[in-house]
Amino acid sequence: METSAIVMMVLILATIWGGLAYFVNxxxxxxxxxxxxxxDE
Incomplete structure (x- = not known):
């Protein structure tokens, strides 16, 4: 597997998980x- 492909997958996963955590929170x-x-507020 190419390094660039791994980096892209990690970035995409991080974006998806970050968005999910933000909306759930x-x-x-x-x-x-x-x-x-x-x-409150």
């Missing part, structure tokens, strides 16, 4: 805030 924080009555 945002949705989780919103749910937690609404569960407390929306007074």
């Amino acid at each position: 945002r949705a989780y924080r919103r749910e937690k805030r609404e569960a407390r009555g929306g007074s």
